[in-house]
Amino acid sequence: MSxxxxxxxxxxxxxxxxxxxxxxxxxxxxxxAAAATAVHLxxxxxxxxxxxxxxxxxxxDVGPFYLASIVExxxxxxxxxxxxxxxxxxxxxxxxxxxxxxxxINDLITVGATPLIVQAYWAAGGSDWFGDAQRAQxxxxxxxxxxxxxxxxxxxxxxxxxxxxxxxxxxxxxASCTGLVNPKERLSVGDALAPGDAxxxxxxxxxxxxxxxxxxxxxxxxxxxxxxxxxxxTPYGEALLAPTLLYSPVTEALYKAGIAPRYCAxxxxxxxxxxxxxxxxxxxxxxxxPPVTPVLQFIQRHAAQDDREAYSTFNMGAGFALFVKPExxxxxxxxxxxxxxxxIVAGRVEAGPKQLLIEPLxxxxxxxxxxxR
Amino acid sequence: MSxxxxxxxxxxxxxxxxxxxxxxxxxxxxxxAAAATAVHLxxxxxxxxxxxxxxxxxxxDVGPFYLASIVExxxxxxxxxxxxxxxxxxxxxxxxxxxxxxxxINDLITVGATPLIVQAYWAAGGSDWFGDAQRAQxxxxxxxxxxxxxxxxxxxxxxxxxxxxxxxxxxxxxASCTGLVNPKERLSVGDALAPGDAxxxxxxxxxxxxxxxxxxxxxxxxxxxxxxxxxxxTPYGEALLAPTLLYSPVTEALYKAGIAPRYCAxxxxxxxxxxxxxxxxxxxxxxxxPPVTPVLQFIQRHAAQDDREAYSTFNMGAGFALFVKPExxxxxxxxxxxxxxxxIVAGRVEAGPKQLLIEPLxxxxxxxxxxxR
Numbered sequence: 001m002s003x004x005x006x007x008x009x010x011x012x013x014x015x016x017x018x019x020x021x022x023x024x025x026x027x028x029x030x031x032x033a034a035a036a037t038a039v040h041l042x043x044x045x046x047x048x049x050x051x052x053x054x055x056x057x058x059x060x061d062v063g064p065f066y067l068a069s070i071v072e073x074x075x076x077x078x079x080x081x082x083x084x085x086x087x088x089x090x091x092x093x094x095x096x097x098x099x100x101x102x103x104x105i106n107d108l109i110t111v112g113a114t115p116l117i118v119q120a121y122w123a124a125g126g127s128d129w130f131g132d133a134q135r136a137q138x139x140x141x142x143x144x145x146x147x148x149x150x151x152x153x154x155x156x157x158x159x160x161x162x163x164x165x166x167x168x169x170x171x172x173x174x175a176s177c178t179g180l181v182n183p184k185e186r187l188s189v190g191d192a193l194a195p196g197d198a199x200x201x202x203x204x205x206x207x208x209x210x211x212x213x214x215x216x217x218x219x220x221x222x223x224x225x226x227x228x229x230x231x232x233x234t235p236y237g238e239a240l241l242a243p244t245l246l247y248s249p250v251t252e253a254l255y256k257a258g259i260a261p262r263y264c265a266x267x268x269x270x271x272x273x274x275x276x277x278x279x280x281x282x283x284x285x286x287x288x289x290p291p292v293t294p295v296l297q298f299i300q301r302h303a304a305q306d307d308r309e310a311y312s313t314f315n316m317g318a319g320f321a322l323f324v325k326p327e328x329x330x331x332x333x334x335x336x337x338x339x340x341x342x343x344i345v346a347g348r349v350e351a352g353p354k355q356l357l358i359e360p361l362x363x364x365x366x367x368x369x370x371x372x373r
Numbered sequence: 374m375s376x377x378x379x380x381x382x383x384x385x386x387x388x389x390x391x392x393x394x395x396x397x398x399x400x401x402x403x404x405x406a407a408a409a410t411a412v413h414l415x416x417x418x419x420x421x422x423x424x425x426x427x428x429x430x431x432x433x434d435v436g437p438f439y440l441a442s443i444v445e446x447x448x449x450x451x452x453x454x455x456x457x458x459x460x461x462x463x464x465x466x467x468x469x470x471x472x473x474x475x476x477x478i479n480d481l482i483t484v485g486a487t488p489l490i491v492q493a494y495w496a497a498g499g500s501d502w503f504g505d506a507q508r509a510q511x512x513x514x515x516x517x518x519x520x521x522x523x524x525x526x527x528x529x530x531x532x533x534x535x536x537x538x539x540x541x542x543x544x545x546x547x548a549s550c551t552g553l554v555n556p557k558e559r560l561s562v563g564d565a566l567a568p569g570d571a572x573x574x575x576x577x578x579x580x581x582x583x584x585x586x587x588x589x590x591x592x593x594x595x596x597x598x599x600x601x602x603x604x605x606x607t608p609y610g611e612a613l614l615a616p617t618l619l620y621s622p623v624t625e626a627l628y629k630a631g632i633a634p635r636y637c638a639x640x641x642x643x644x645x646x647x648x649x650x651x652x653x654x655x656x657x658x659x660x661x662x663p664p665v666t667p668v669l670q671f672i673q674r675h676a677a678q679d680d681r682e683a684y685s686t687f688n689m690g691a692g693f694a695l696f697v698k699p700e701x702x703x704x705x706x707x708x709x710x711x712x713x714x715x716x717i718v719a720g721r722v723e724a725g726p727k728q729l730l731i732e733p734l735x736x737x738x739x740x741x742x743x744x745x746r
Binding site (some may be wrong): 019020022023025026027029030031033034036037038040041043044046048053058060062063064065067069070071072073075076078079114116117119120121123127128130131133136137139140141143144147148151152153154155156157158159160161162163164165166167170171172174176178180 | 392393395396398399400402403404406407409410411413414416417419421426427431433435436437438440442443444445446448449451452487489490492493494496500501503504506509510512513514516517520521524525526527528529530531532533534535536537538539540543544545547549551553
């Protein structure tokens with residue numbers, strides 16, 4: 001890991017150890033090879049929804065409805081849970097179980113899918129990982145509770161012991177999810193997105209499960225490490241472990257309320273730059289930003305990040321973006337709030353060059369700031 | 374790892390480091406919690422196929438067809454590929470890519486599903502794993518080729534860099550797969566299985582991807598380690614890396630030939646005991662066994678295993694079992710052979726206590742020898 005802070009003392013995501021320059025060529029090669037396999041669907045009488053290539057979930061037209069599927073990883077948040085367990089004796093595996101499911105569910109719903117089935121992928125560094133009954137039970141309970149919240153069936157999964165591949169005492173948590181876009185009109189891969197549409201931002205609960213490499217790196221700078229208190233007294237490690245919000249109750253409630261988002265963006269890695277995810281040329285003007293959760297304020301301050309760096313890395317209080325018709329914006333906020341998730345009408349889509357303007361903070365991100373395909 | 378050989382010099386699977394006594398309580402708790410989530414499907418107008426709980430793939434009735442899904446892990450075969458790369462300079466990641474997809478596909482088809490979509494889960498021990506362009510390219514190419522063989526669309530996936538969770542220089546490979554049972558009559562979760570049905574065994578290519586912990590442990594006993602030649606001169610490590618056969622071309626060809634298996638068993642962990650997978654009380658009488666692949670003969674000899682131990686651990690030449698109506702047995706063999714996969718009519722299902730009788734080897738496995746649910 002290249003772990004040094006920058007010249008100004010700023011800790012950036014690149015400095016926290018993940019080098020996308022090494023991963024991206026593989027990703028491009030894999031995406032090309034994957035795209036070339038879509039032809040096989042024709043032999044079964046089906047076809048892919050081409051616009052879903054490069055989106056958060058892959059969508060196939062199987063006739064009466066669309067089938068959406070995905071596999072997603074928790075990332076390194078389990079390392080925070082492990083360290084906090086060492087420091088406090090408490091297990092947070094119920095919380096990170098929810099994070100893992102959220103990673104899959106919150107991506108799957110962006111295409112308009114109702115999540116139906118989740119499979120668990122829990123790869124431990126050896127069979128002895130499963131010998132801690134309290135931790136294992138917390139993982140099972142948290143996983144089930146998240147399935148209950150999202151109304152999905154937990155189909156099964158895989159619990160391999162991978163000594164020599166996964167580190168001893170650690171676990172690699174991931175989830176796959178399958179859902180249906182049903183009726184097909186719910187598909188929201190974005191053809192309908194147009195100037196004038198409103199941008200509604202749903203609140204986040206904290207850091208969620210992206211940016212953890214930086215958050216973990218930051219601990220070295222803190223006087224009491226993970227036990228350093230935030231302004232409200234919550235230890236930093238505990239605040240980091242607030243589980244990612246599950247947004248499918250909101251998207252399902254929106255459907256029942258007759259509101260069909262034109263497009264959705266799950267705000268994960270790359271922070272607010274994810275608002276630029278749609279391939280079309282639009283300007284996204286943000287006139288209101290949501291309150292920043294205390295743990296993200298704390299990180300921004302201690303990592304000495306300016307707003308541009310922070311908003312390009314973290315969710316900064318906004319976990320999910322819904323692009324809706326302007327006349328449906330206020331009702332979208334109400335529907336989300338009725339599900340217990342705060343929301344604001346933050347701005348709108350405009351004709352213009354591809355850019356995101358966060359006016360209250362005087363930040364501009366251009367097309368060059370987000371290259372995902 | 375408890376790595377000592379038994380008193381007689383025999384190396385058993387339990388001695389190779391995986392302790393199922395630690396994993397099984399978690400599995401049982403997870404299966405119970407998972408089963409309790411099936412009720413959620415009713416809110417969407419759907420229901421689970423209850424008989425698929427505990428089977429190799431989870432099946433949901435979504436109206437016009439059944440939806441089947443799964444996530445599966447390669448296991449520790451990548452460690453053999455890494456070591457053979459060190460010894461020979463050649464990459465085997467194209468081969469183990471096929472293994473990974475086979476783990477998912479060969480399980481999914483047991484329920485009668487046509488696999489449609491595969492997602493890749495490639496979790497590396499750090500971004501630098503992806504810096505070896507030759508290895509990364511082999512992984513992509515092998516993955517695509519396996520998708521081509523099975524006629525599935527590669528939807529996308531996840532390529533996280535998980536330093537601190539996955540060991541440096543290693544990768545955790547897994548695949549999720551979604552398919553349809555279409556028409557619904559293709560469902561083969563086993564209600565139809567009955568005395569008189571024939572057991573057709575499809576050939577394996579070698580060890581496939583189960584029993585690798587033992588196969589790796591065995592290397593310590595071999596004079597030239599992974600380079601120790603088999604009788605035919607092939608180095609042991611290379612023989613281990615023969616990729617798992619993909620059986621979906623056979624099951625798809627059977628459907629086109631009008632043959633609907635009553636039940637299927639993918640012969641993976643627990644070796645031939647998987648023939649006892651069906652929950653009903655039947656006796657399975659095997660009158661012919663297929664030839665044992667050279668690498669499995671070699672392992673059995675050097676691990677000093679008797680036949681009972683070997684057949685309870687490895688596939689011993691049979692990678693997949695099809696239970697078909699007796700009058701369709703010969704045609705099933707022909708259809709498999711037309712797809713380039715050898716097959717034999719090995720025996721039949723009989724009324725009687727739950728047991729597997731491998732007559733040519735005088736082996737009996739009872740219900741107590743396989744507890745998966």
